[in-house]
Amino acid sequence: MSVIQVVGLGPGDMSALxxxxxxxxxxxxxxxxxxxxxxxxxxxxxxxxxxxxxDHLYETGESFEKIYDQMAENLFKAAKDHGEIVYAVPGHPLMAEQSVQNLLNKSADRGVEVVILSGQSFVDAVCTLLKVDPIDGLCILDGTALDSKQVRPTLHTLIVQVFDRRVASEVKLTLMEVFPDDYLVTVVRAAGVSGEERRETLPLHELDRLEWIDHLTTVYAPPSSEPEILKRDPWQVVNLVRRLREPGGCPWDRKQTHQSLRPYVIEEAYEVAEAIDNEDDFALAEELGDLFLQVLLHAQIGAEEGTFDVRDVFGALADKLIRRHPHVFGEQAARSPEEAERFWEAAKATEQVKSEANVSHSDRQTESTIFAKVKWSQPPLTTSLALQRAASSVGFDWQDIDGVVAKLREEIDEVNECLQVGTVDHEAVKDELGDVLFSAVNLARWLQVDVDAALNLANRKFLRRILAVEKILRKSGQDFGMMTPQQLDFYWNQSKAQEKTLPIED
Incomplete structure (x- = not known):
């Protein structure tokens, strides 16, 4: 078999070979x-x-990928022609050397053996020069393809392949997504080359101003312990949440369970929606953080119980995104948003079929019925509407709106009956009030009124009027605590009357 002996030339000092x-x-x-x-x-x-x-291949202007492919072809041919050849690369053959990886990936198909001779890498020389111990955590990244998501601010970071000032500029802009503009970084050139080593520590924003940057340049970003930097790292936030739940953490957070946190998930989701409605980007960022906290708390509780952790959450989400986007991650093609939505729904339907085997016995009462698609995780008003629409689709509905109105009145009367007894049965009242709300949703459905929008309108109307009453009281040097119910009712009616003569703003 033909052989390619791959050797590393080290950082640049022949005496170290x-x-x-x-x-x-x-x-x-x-x-x-x-x-x-x-x-x-x-x-x-x-x-x-x-x-x-x-070197002549680099002058063609082709991409590095094509250049390295051509190198591999030439080397395989030479090995076939001569039986055994030597290929020498800068540094260590397996350290930031894509051309060697190309050879290794293709060698089996080409019937050529690739033998690697170990040697000193630039990492040894750079760490020696900077007096950095890699055991503390070292991340080595390619400057020509740097992504801020790769950068972990708690680790020593070496950025290689910083060939020129253009690459240095791209590295600078990427690092500034993680570190402040004045964060101190060190630029190292020719590490390990006797008499040619050079290094300079400077603020990040000045990185691309150095005129001596060339193919022997490495950029070093030291680890940070600054809270202002670390708090923007998602994994640091995960660690903060874990700390809240640990012994000595927050008593309130440690007490929480999946069930006790349930109301907060809904509350935070609504606050996100409110920020969107208000077109307030700053509030939206904050509220999304609050919602994400709920995700992390549930993931941490799951980790403590041994059921799932935050990586499982991310993994499940990634799997779902890939499954439901075959037009992005598969062979399908979506030419319109509507077609993409059909792919999404088709994938959901397939998932539903596969999950039926896991449906608990208590849930099978709705299996294979018109109510199977009703999502009980929705807000109750939305669930009521979905149930009523499903029932109506098979003819279970009132003949006309008079019956709907009569039913609502009947349910209100039943609430009144509960209140007439000496001792109020709160469970009975809750049951009858639920019927009132259910009937009110049905009336909204018949009138084709968005029940959430209608209730939100009423909420805003109430707030507007009560604020008007408060304003009236303040003008007269009074407050709510000084008023009788009759006086408050008077001012309430006064605020209602004012609305009829003023434009209403929601």
Whole structure:
């Protein structure tokens, strides 16, 4: 089998090359350098070593992916022609060296063995220069494809492939999504190359102003413990929530259960909706955070109980997004929002069929009926409307609106009957009031009135009028506590009368 011996040239000092690497370089086998632009290569060529390089491919203007593919093709052909060749790359062959990864990925199909000779990487040299211990947590990222979501501010971060000031500018802008503009970073050039090492610590916003940035440059962002930085890291927030639930944490948070938190999930969702209605972006960001807190609290409780954790939540969401978007992550094509929605609903239907085996016995009373699609997790008014629409679809409905109105009056009368007894039965009142509300929703359905919008209108109307009463009282130096019920009723009617002569603003 043909063989490609891959050797690393280290950071740039020939005296640091391992003996095995030197033996391969001087073996007389066909030798290929990824690039001549490296201090060790310059020394080897000066000593008369014969070799070829792939520098000409970089001059074609093609993408790195295409360049590395072409390198691989040339190397495989050379290995087939000569039986065994040597391919030398800067640094360590398996450290930020995509051309070697290409060879490894394709070698089996090409019938060529790729042998890696270990050596010193630029990481060794950079960490030595900066006096950084990688055991504290080290993240190595590619400057040409840097994404702020990759950056963890609690880790030592080395950003490599910072070839020029253009890449440095992109790195700067990306890091500024995580760190403040004046965060101190260190730029290192030619680490490990005796007599050529250079480093400079400067504010992040000045990163791309250095004129000496080149192919030997690495950017180092030190870990931060600043709360203002860490609080924007999602995983730090996860840790904060976990701390709230730990011994010595918050007594209120530690006491909560899935059931006790249920009202807060609904409350926070409504507050998000209110911020959207008010077109208040700052409030929306805050309210989304409050809603996300509920997600994290439930995930933490699940983790403590051993049922699920926040990664399971993220995983389930990712799976669902992929399943329900076959036109994005699969072979389907959606040419319109309506077609995309059909894919979504079709995926939901498939999921429903698969989940039927997990339906509990208590829930099977609605299985295979017109009520199976009613979501009991909806707000109660919405659920009432869904039930009534489902019943109406099979003919279970009043013949006309008179029957609907009569039913509402009947239910109100039954509430009155509950109140006539000596001791009020609160459970009975709750039951009858539920019937009143259910009948009111039915009336709204018959009148084609959005019940939530109608109730919201009433809420706003009440608030508007009570604020008007409060304003009247303040003008006269009084407050609610000083008024009799009759006086308050007078002012209430006065505020209603004023509305009839003024434009109403909701």
């Amino acid at each position: 391992p003996l095995g690497t030197m033996q391969q370089l001087q073996s007389g086998k066909p030798l290929f350098f990824r690039t001549y632009v490296h201090p060790v290569v310059e020394q080897l060529l000066a000593e008369g070593l014969q070799a070829q390089s792939f």
